[in-house]
Amino acid sequence: MTDAAKPALQPVSVLAPTKAPALGRWGWIILGAFAVYAATTMRWDWLLDYYPKLLWGLLATLLLLVVTTALGLAAAIPLGFVQVVGPRWLSVPARTFCSIIRGTPLLLQLWLLYYGLGSVFAANPEIRDSALWPLLRQAWPYAVIALTVSYAAYEGEVFRGAFAGVAKGQLEAAQSFGMSRWHIFRRIWLPQAFNRALPTLVGETILQLKATPLVATITVMDVYSVAAQVRQATYLTYEPLILISVIYVLFALLIQRAFAAFSTTRYMRSPR
Amino acid sequence: MSLSSDAVASPEALHVEGIRKSFGSHEVLKGIDLTALQGDVVAIIGGSGSGKSTFLRCLNFLEHPSAGTVRINGEDISLKPDGHGNLAPSSGAQIRRIRSRLAMVFQSFNLWTHMTLLENVIEAPVRVLGLERKEAVLQAEDLLNRVGLGHKIHEYPSFLSGGQQQRAAIARALAVNPYAMLFDEPTSALDPELVGEVLKVITALAEEGRTMVLVTHEMAFAREVASKVVFLHNGRIEEQGAPAELFGNPQSERLARFLGNFQ
Numbered sequence: 206m207t208d209a210a211k212p213a214l215q216p217v218s219v220l221a222p223t224k225a226p227a228l229g230r231w232g233w234i235i236l237g238a239f240a241v242y243a244a245t246t247m248r249w250d251w252l253l254d255y256y257p258k259l260l261w262g263l264l265a266t267l268l269l270l271v272v273t274t275a276l277g278l279a280a281a282i283p284l285g286f287v288q289v290v291g292p293r294w295l296s297v298p299a300r301t302f303c304s305i306i307r308g309t310p311l312l313l314q315l316w317l318l319y320y321g322l323g324s325v326f327a328a329n330p331e332i333r334d335s336a337l338w339p340l341l342r343q344a345w346p347y348a349v350i351a352l353t354v355s356y357a358a359y360e361g362e363v364f365r366g367a368f369a370g371v372a373k374g375q376l377e378a379a380q381s382f383g384m385s386r387w388h389i390f391r392r393i394w395l396p397q398a399f400n401r402a403l404p405t406l407v408g409e410t411i412l413q414l415k416a417t418p419l420v421a422t423i424t425v426m427d428v429y430s431v432a433a434q435v436r437q438a439t440y441l442t443y444e445p446l447i448l449i450s451v452i453y454v455l456f457a458l459l460i461q462r463a464f465a466a467f468s469t470t471r472y473m474r475s476p477r
Numbered sequence: 478m479s480l481s482s483d484a485v486a487s488p489e490a491l492h493v494e495g496i497r498k499s500f501g502s503h504e505v506l507k508g509i510d511l512t513a514l515q516g517d518v519v520a521i522i523g524g525s526g527s528g529k530s531t532f533l534r535c536l537n538f539l540e541h542p543s544a545g546t547v548r549i550n551g552e553d554i555s556l557k558p559d560g561h562g563n564l565a566p567s568s569g570a571q572i573r574r575i576r577s578r579l580a581m582v583f584q585s586f587n588l589w590t591h592m593t594l595l596e597n598v599i600e601a602p603v604r605v606l607g608l609e610r611k612e613a614v615l616q617a618e619d620l621l622n623r624v625g626l627g628h629k630i631h632e633y634p635s636f637l638s639g640g641q642q643q644r645a646a647i648a649r650a651l652a653v654n655p656y657a658m659l660f661d662e663p664t665s666a667l668d669p670e671l672v673g674e675v676l677k678v679i680t681a682l683a684e685e686g687r688t689m690v691l692v693t694h695e696m697a698f699a700r701e702v703a704s705k706v707v708f709l710h711n712g713r714i715e716e717q718g719a720p721a722e723l724f725g726n727p728q729s730e731r732l733a734r735f736l737g738n739f740q
């Protein structure tokens with residue numbers, strides 16, 4: 206809030222909000238008031254029947270989010286790095302990969318993988334007989350792959366910028382002290398790139414959370430798909446949707462908290 | 478040609494011959510020879526674009542020279558063509574070992590901004606030279622004290638003034654116990670009122686017999702601390718000698734004119 210008083214040019218201040226709680230006092234009060242209203246005037250008896258399913262759905266959503274962001278990050282770092290340092294035979298495919306994935310709807314990727322690749326696999330007797338088949342006949346591996354690939358492509362782009370933004374002089378200083386390339390990458394380049402990427406990653410991870418309901422379209426039972434089931438079975442429209450909306454908001458807050466713990470903005474000079 | 482009086486006793490810290498460097502068709506260095514004995518302070522002066530930085534960076538191969546040889550502390554750096562018409566060190570292990578004892582101080586400090594001053598200073602000793610961490614910390618505290626930053630060891634660089642950052646960078650360089658220190662205009666990025674504190678530190682190092690190669694535009698300082706001054710012009714050594722001679726009685730027209738700019 207005090208930001209308004211600060212000078213306009215201050216790239217560092219973008220980092221600050223990661224630490225602030227996203228729901229202010231008023232946010233919580235409004236949320237609480239709404240909860241009271243909803244609890245007293247709406248129907249919630251279905252919860253008794255559906256809460257085990259809901260909990261499983263919750264777990265599925267959480268797992269999908271955590272696993273795909275972790276795997277996606279692990280892929281994004283090299284994807285971004287090779288685009289900065291080359292060689293061309295790595296940087297060109299990496300850039301192409303990022304452009305294509307970022308340029309196509311996630312829903313399409315999900316369906317291409319699940320219905321396209323899935324049916325190719327199903328038609329191939331060698332795969333049907335392989336040890337992997339019990340895995341490949343399920344829906345969730347395709348969900349994990351699609352969400353991971355998408356996150357990797359977006360964050361690959363973020364890391365490209367983050368790596369490129371690290372001051373060249375600091376890398377030269379490292380070189381001039383006889384550090385090996387790996388040492389420079391691990392101790393100087395990556396930590397600084399990561400810190401630069403962090404504020405963006407928070408937002409991107411919340412977007413990733415909000416992309417997870419798409420997996421319901423390929424029969425993965427996430428928390429959204431449970432809500433859709435409730436709606437069909439009980440003809441209640443608002444109650445299940447409101448419940449999972451609140452759940453997503455809380456998850457988003459959790460993401461912010463988690464990233465704030467990682468945040469190493471302390472070494473940045475705060476703008477005066 | 479050495480001008481220090483005890484030249485016979487001092488072994489060579491640094492010896493380069495025939496350094497050439499081109500960027501594309503633009504030849505920036507046209508064959509430079511230089512010797513620094515242990516304890517020598519060589520000041521390199523010259524106009525903007527004369528190749529001073531490029532030459533300094535060829536000494537530790539941050540820049541690959543097109544031709545020439547570099548010997549550090551009696552050891553020749555083994556070289557091979559790098560495929561772009563320049564010479565690259567042929568042994569990664571050798572160049573890293575030599576670099577680790579050829580500390581460089583940059584115009585823009587180049588401290589690692591995600592590390593505190595202490596972490597900056599112990600990084601190379603611990604992770605390149607393999608010094609015990611405890612020992613490195615003691616040494617770092619001592620060095621930071623010596624450059625007047627004992628109270629800032631847990632501070633991050635971006636919270637310090639330029640002068641403080643440069644003094645920390647000098648402490649970081651000293652921490653590897655260098656054979657020779659390479660300075661590239663260490664005070665050029667500083668506000669005028671901060672120049673003095675950095676020059677004072679460098680002068681103290683000269684007095685304790687540190688070997689240094691120093692690119693500078695501070696003529697009074699060069700005259701005071703240098704044991705030898707080298708005037709670069711157009712990629713060649715136009716004139717070199719003891720500071721008193723070179724500043725007091727410049728032989729070449731160009732040097733006289735160059736020095737005239739500073740009066």
Ligand SMILES: Nc1ncnc2c1ncn2[C@@H]1O[C@H](COP(=O)(O)OP(=O)(O)OP(=O)(O)O)[C@@H](O)[C@H]1O
Nearest residue numbers: 500503505523524525526527528529530531532662
């Ligand atoms: N990486 C590079 N690519 C192309 N040209 C370069 C490069 N680095 C330096 N040069 C050119 O080489 C010449 C010498 O540059 P150098 O930086 O060594 O000069 P300098 O004597 O240090 O000058 P200054 O006093 O301004 O620092 C300049 O003409 C410069 O444009």
Ligand SMILES: [Mg+2]
Nearest residue numbers: 529530531662
């Ligand atoms: Mg220069």
